[in-house]
Amino acid sequence: MGRVEAERILVLGAGPAQLGLLSAARRRRLFVIAVDRDPSAPGFQYADRRAIISVEDESAIERLADAERIDGVIAPGIDGAVAIAARVAERLGLAHPVSPEAALLATSKLRERERFAQEGVPQPAFEVCTTPAEAVAAADHVGYPCVLKPTDRHGQRGLMFVAGREGLDRAIDEAFVQSRSGVLLVEELIDGPEVMINGFSRDGRFHPLTVTDRVLADPPAFGVALAHVWRSSLDPATVGAAVEAASAAAAALGITDGPTYTQVRVGEDGPRVGELGARLGGGHDAELCRAALGIDLNALALASALGEEIPDRALLPVQQVGGACVRFLLAPPGELREVAGEEEARSIEGVLDIRLYRRPGHVFGELRRASDRAGAVIAVGGSREEALERADRAAECIRFDTADVEAVAS
Numbered sequence: 001m002g003r004v005e006a007e008r009i010l011v012l013g014a015g016p017a018q019l020g021l022l023s024a025a026r027r028r029r030l031f032v033i034a035v036d037r038d039p040s041a042p043g044f045q046y047a048d049r050r051a052i053i054s055v056e057d058e059s060a061i062e063r064l065a066d067a068e069r070i071d072g073v074i075a076p077g078i079d080g081a082v083a084i085a086a087r088v089a090e091r092l093g094l095a096h097p098v099s100p101e102a103a104l105l106a107t108s109k110l111r112e113r114e115r116f117a118q119e120g121v122p123q124p125a126f127e128v129c130t131t132p133a134e135a136v137a138a139a140d141h142v143g144y145p146c147v148l149k150p151t152d153r154h155g156q157r158g159l160m161f162v163a164g165r166e167g168l169d170r171a172i173d174e175a176f177v178q179s180r181s182g183v184l185l186v187e188e189l190i191d192g193p194e195v196m197i198n199g200f201s202r203d204g205r206f207h208p209l210t211v212t213d214r215v216l217a218d219p220p221a222f223g224v225a226l227a228h229v230w231r232s233s234l235d236p237a238t239v240g241a242a243v244e245a246a247s248a249a250a251a252a253l254g255i256t257d258g259p260t261y262t263q264v265r266v267g268e269d270g271p272r273v274g275e276l277g278a279r280l281g282g283g284h285d286a287e288l289c290r291a292a293l294g295i296d297l298n299a300l301a302l303a304s305a306l307g308e309e310i311p312d313r314a315l316l317p318v319q320q321v322g323g324a325c326v327r328f329l330l331a332p333p334g335e336l337r338e339v340a341g342e343e344e345a346r347s348i349e350g351v352l353d354i355r356l357y358r359r360p361g362h363v364f365g366e367l368r369r370a371s372d373r374a375g376a377v378i379a380v381g382g383s384r385e386e387a388l389e390r391a392d393r394a395a396e397c398i399r400f401d402t403a404d405v406e407a408v409a410s
Contacts, residue, residue: 006031007306010065010073012055012085014043016357016373017077017282022046024286024298033068035061042357055081062088070094074305076298077282079154083107095307097201097258098278105253106278109185110151112253116273119252122245123273124188124265135172138186140165147187147222148172150179156369161189161222190265190272195232195239197246197262198285200300200315204256206247207315209297210289211239212325214263221367227391228283228326229384230292234266242271249276258304259297261285284326284355284376291352291380292324293317323384327391329356331364331374334402345377345394350387353378354394363405374400 007030011022014036022043025032034047037054044050049068053060055078065073065088073089073096075081086103089096098106105111116123127138128151139146139162148171150158158178160171175184194214200207213234215227232239246262253276261281263274279301280286286297295317303310336358345354356375358364365372377394381387 007071008033008068009302009305010035010061010068010070011043011047012061012073012075012081013078014038014041014047014050015077015371016042016355016376017370018043019046019355020284020287021074021076021280021298021301024296025302028299028302030302033064033070035064040359040362042359055084058084058087062091065092072096072302072306074301076280076301079107079277079279082277082279095305097304098255102254103278106255106276107154108151109149109275110183112275113185115252116249119248121248121252121273122271124190126185126187129184129186130182132169132172132176135175135184135186136168139168142186142188145189147185147189148175149185149187150175150181151183151185152181153178155371156221156223159223161219163219190267190274192265192267193234194263194265194274195234195242196228196281196285197243197264198281198289198297199246199250199260199262200295200297200310201250201255201257201260202310202315206250206260208243208246209295209315209317210285210292211242212285212288217367221369221372224367224370224373225283226328226330227388228285228288229388230288230324231384233384238266238271242266245271245273246276249273253278259286259301282370283328284378287353287378288324288326291378292320294320321380321387322382323387324380325378325384325387325391327377327379327388327395328373329375329377329395329398329400330367330372331358331400332402333364333366334404336360336362336364336400336402338401340399340401341397345397348379348390348394348397350381350390351377351379351394354398364400364402 014034026046075085083103086100129135148160212228217224242264262276377391379391
């Protein structure tokens with residue numbers, strides 16, 4: 001009998017946000033082609049073939065996909081590449097869980113907001129601006145505090161928190177610098193806790209899985225999570241309302257299959273959808289789901305990208321633990337020289353995994369975006385509090401030795 005050739009999957013991104021899916025692809029023995037512009041991307045360790053290409057270079061990705069005779073393409077953990085994956089799959093005649101039309105809605109902050117408004121999905125008040133003067137007027141109208149967002153950027157690029165009129169002009173300038181299209185959203189900031197709903201849609205039915213509290217960093221690192229904690233501390237009725245909002249958001253965008261993550265803020269008037277991504281969450285959300293509920297979201301996302309049927313039993317949650325969390329690691333600014341304490345951290349009861357994102361030589365700056373984080377601890381416990389306590393103890397063990405960049409240069 002002839003040797004059966006492994007299915008070939010093209011993964012857009014090989015950074016920290018893609019580690020879980022790339023590891024799952026290796027476990028499944030797929031032939032993995034990973035794309036990332038960073039030659040030192042940590043996910044390349046799981047790839048059979050690596051391509052130093054930007055995940056935004058659609059023409060190069062399509063040429064690579066065609067040359068490699070791929071069976072599927074997936075963009076986990078990052079928004080912008082989702083639409084590229086959907087379009088490339090369509091042009092090559094490959095199965096893909098998200099249509100190009102739905103992917104375009106989900107990766108444009110403006111189109112997503114407009115569709116939510118059209119379909120009555122609860123969301124923050126917002127205004128569209130193309131000039132600084134319009135942004136000033138919009139902020140005064142929406143009220144303070146507020147948030148500025150370039151409509152075509154992701155990963156906290158250009159995302160600005162504005163506490164009051166005094167800091168508005170500088171925030172507007174920085175947001176416009178990051179915007180490629182010259183269009184900003186000025187949004188109401190809902191005063192209340194933020195949760196993440198990780199779900200999976202199958203044949204038009206939305207299956208909510210983990211609902212996690214997002215513990216957020218203070219500005220200027222606005223929107224950057226320091227931890228994802230399951231179960232949510234919100235009461236069951238509020239969790240249910242947040243799940244309904246996430247389900248409505250997926251339906252409004254035309255997402256009928258595959259994974260989604262939805263950020264929801266809960267204010268006095270109930271939940272409001274901050275954004276929905278037609279992909280796996282980028283903060284090890286799939287690994288947290290597996291630890292908490294026994295559902296392997298990474299495996300489901302791969303199966304969906306390859307056009308495979310998802311059986312009903314694969315989406316039946318079975319609670320594994322009382323609490324689980326992802327606790328992100330931060331390093332002091334400077335050039336990374338050494339990381340110590342990992343073995344000690346792994347020995348702590350309930351610590352399932354530790355992910356270190358950067359190698360010696362990487363230069364850390366001040367925390368501004370998710371990409372500035374240094375790693376993560378995934379931990380479980382009998383309760384959410386115990387899981388967090390174990391993760392915190394593990395984080396205290398890990399020491400990042402960094403040196404001042406100017407001192408190193410001299």
